[in-house]
Amino acid sequence: MAAPAASAAPIPAAAPVLALAGVGRAFGPVEVLFGIDFDLKPGEVHALIGENGAGKSTMMKIMAGYLAPTKGRVLLDGAPVAFSSSEEAEERGVVLIHQEFNLARQLSVEQNIFLGRELKRGPFLDHRAMRETTLALLAELETPVDPAAIVADISVPEKQMVEIAKALSRKARVIIMDEPTAVLTRKEAEVLFRQIERLRAAGTAILYTSHKLDEVARLADRVTVLRDGRHVVTAPRGALSEDAMAEAMVGRELSNLFPAKAEPASAAPVLTVENFSVEGFAEDVSFTLARGEVLGFAGLVGSGRTELMEGLVGLRPAHGAVRLAGRPVRIRSVEEARRAGIAYLTEDRKERGLLLNLAMRPNLTLLALSRFGRFLIDRKAEELALDKAIAEFDIRAPLREIPVGNLSGGNQQKLLLAKTMLADPDIVIIDEPTRGIDIGTKQQIYGFVQRLAAAGKSIILVSSEMAEIIGLATRVCVMRAGRLAGTLSGADINEDAIVRLAMGLEARRANGNG
Amino acid sequence: MADATTTRQELRKPRRPAVNLHVVGPLVALAVLIVVGVLLNPNFLSYGNVTNVLARSAFIGIIAVGMTFVITSGGLDLSVGSMAAFIAGLMILVMNALVPTLGPGWPVILIGMAAALVFGFLAGLGNGLLITRARIEAFIVTLGSMGIFRSLITWLADGGTLSLNFQVRDVYRPVYYDGILGVSWPIIVFLVVAIAGEIAMRHTAFGRHCAAIGSNEQVARYSAVHVERVRLATYVMLGMLVGLATIMYVPRLGSASSATGVLWELEAIAAVIIGGTVLKGGFGRVWGTVVGVLILNLIQNILNLTDLVSPYLNGAIQGVIIVLAVVLQRQKKAL
Incomplete structure (x- = not known):
C-alpha cells in the first residue's frame, strides 16, 4: 500500500519526485544554505551527509515544509511548490521522520498512526478499521508491537517503526529520515535497512542522513555531501570511499581519527569493583581500573552497561564491593561519588546532562558548584572557568549567554565534558561520548579522552561504536545480558572477538560489515 | 553554523541582543502605572498613599517571594492563603491562652510570633514531605491542604471570628502601624525578605539548584543536586514566610476568620508570574515578583483613588495583566 500507482521500477531512471533548485536559506542575517541543487528520484535511497551545522537539517526541513526557502524553488513532480506547512507536505506525500520522534507519548501506537486523520464511521471513530489497518502496517514492517501499547512504553526502534508506519499510512512517496540509526543497535539497524530496501523496491524515494559512513556506503544509491551550507559533491554508489566521504565533509584530510594508544603507567588498580549488582540490570560484575587507563565497556544496547555505571555513582540502588585505591567505599549519591573523585558523563546529554534552557555558565558549574564559594557563588570565578573551558575544549558558541539547547550536538558534548572535568574527578566514566556528533568533533573528543588518560585520569569508556572502543581502549570489558561476558586486552581487542562475547558464544557471527 | 567560530573576545561582549521585553516589561508596566496614578490623582505620591500601598503589598509580597522559589523549582503551593488564616487563628488562640498566666505583654506576643513561625514550618514541611517523599503532585497536595487549613480555621472559629485579647492587641498594634523613620514594620520586613530572596536566588547554590x-x-x-532536599526546603521556606506574613497581618485587624487570606494564593502566584518567573519552573526572578506585587496593588489603589473605572473591575484588569505577562514570556522563548 506504500507504493504509488507508478510502475515500481527498481532502477531509478525516472524523473525526480522532489527537487531543490538553487535553494538558499537565511536566518536573519546569517545564511546557512547557499544555492543548493538536489533531487530525489522514486525508488532511490539518496544519502545526505555533512558535519553538524553543515545545513542538513535546514535542507531537510525545507524539503518537508517545515521551513520556506529564502532563495530558489522546491519542485514536486517537476512543478514548483510552496508548502505552507509540514501538514501540507505530508498531504502531498512528503514525510520527515525526526531524530527525536514526533509521537504523542501518552497515546497508543494506533492512535499515533491515525493522529489527525482518524478513520470515522459517521461522527464516531471507527476503532476496528484503524486497528486492522495498524496491524497490517506493522506486519508489513515486521514489527510485533501491540497497536494498543502506549508509545511511552515501547522501545526506541519500535518508535522508529511506528513513525515509518505512520508515514506509510499517509501514502508517503518521499520519506526523509534524519539519522534514523543514531539510537539503534546494529541488530535493530539491520531491520531498518531491510525496511528501507523494501520501500525502495516499492518505489518510495528516501532521503537518508547518518553520521555512520559505512551505512551510507552500503545503503545509498547516491550520496550528496554538504559542507558549510554548500553543495560539495553528489556521487553515485561506489564512487566515493568512506574516507573520501569523510574528507569531503570535513574539507581536510582526516589521517588519524584516533590518537596513539598509551599503556597505563602502572597496573595498580585505583578502582576495584567486585560482585557488583544493579537490580534488574547488572549482576555480579567485577573489574579493575588502573591509573591512566582507558577501559572500554562494550556490549549491545540494553546489556546493562549504562545501568551498571549509574549504580556505581549512586544513581541507582546497587550492592557489591567497591574499593578506591584499596579502601572500601560506599557511594549512595552522585554527591558522594563526586567527593570520592568519580564522575559519570551521561549518554543522554539533552535529558540528563545539560539544562537546555540555561546558558553555558550555570551548566558548566552545576556539578562542581560547591567549589565556587561557600555561601555566595563567585560569579567572576565562574566566568573564568567558562573562559578556560571554552579554550580547553574548543567550545564554539555564537553568544555566551545563548541557551545551550541552541548549541550543536558536538558543542553540547564538549560542554558536558568540560562540566564533568570541572569537578576534577580521578575516575571518569564516559557513556556514549560521540552519539550524534560529526566526525571532526569526534576526533577532538577522542583527543580529549587520550589527553585525560595521559594526565593520569582513569577512564571508563562505554560505547556502542566498535571503532571507538577498539581505537581508544587498552582493555575492553564486554557485557551481555547484565553480566560480564569477558575481558579483552592488547591484540585480542578486535571487532570479531567483541561481537562474539556480546552476542554469546553460540550466537552466529554478526554481519562483519564495517 | 558557519559563523560559530567567533573569537573569544567577541563571545564576551554582547550579553543581550537588544532590549529584552521580558526583563523590561514588568518595569515599564510599573512605571506606566505610577505615571497614570500621578496624572489621575495628585495625592498619589503622597507619603500616606505610598506607605499604604507598600504596607498592603507586604503580606502578599512576603509570601510571593517564597512562592518564587517553589515555582522556580517546578512546584506550586495553592495552600498559602488558607495556611495564613489557619496560622493567624492558631497564633491568636495561643496568645489568648497565655494571657492569664503571663499577662498582656510582649512575652505573650513573642511566643505568639514564635508559634506562627513554627506552625508555618510544620505546614510547609507537611506539604513538602507529601510532595517529595510520597511523590504526589504539588497541585493535588496543596489543593488538599488548602481545603484542610480553610476548614480548620472555620472550625476553630466556630464559623465566626477569633479575636485577639484587647489588651494584647494594644501592645501588638505598633508592629503593623509603627516603624523606623516613618517606614512601617511590614514594609521593612518585606524589603529585607525581598533582598535576602534576591540574593538567595541569584547568588547562592540554593537558588541555582532551584532553577x-x-x-x-x-x-x-x-x-x-539533592533534588528532594532542595524541593522540600522551598516548601518549608514558603511555610515560614507565610508565618512571617501572618505575624505582620494579625496586629492589623486583631482577628482571624474563615474569610482571612482568601485568594492570597492566587495573588501571590499572579505576582510571581507577572514578575517573569516561568510557571513551569527553570527560571525565577525575585525582584520581578516584588514588581509584580506592586503592580497588582497599584492597580487596585488607582481604581480606589479615581472614579474613572469602577473598583469592582479590579479583578478584570489584574486578569488582563496576568495574561499579558504570559504572552511576554512566550516571546522570550521564541527568541
Missing part, C-alpha cells in the same frame, strides 16, 4: 530542578529534574539529579 536546575525546575529546568530538568533529571539533569539536576545527575549533577549531584
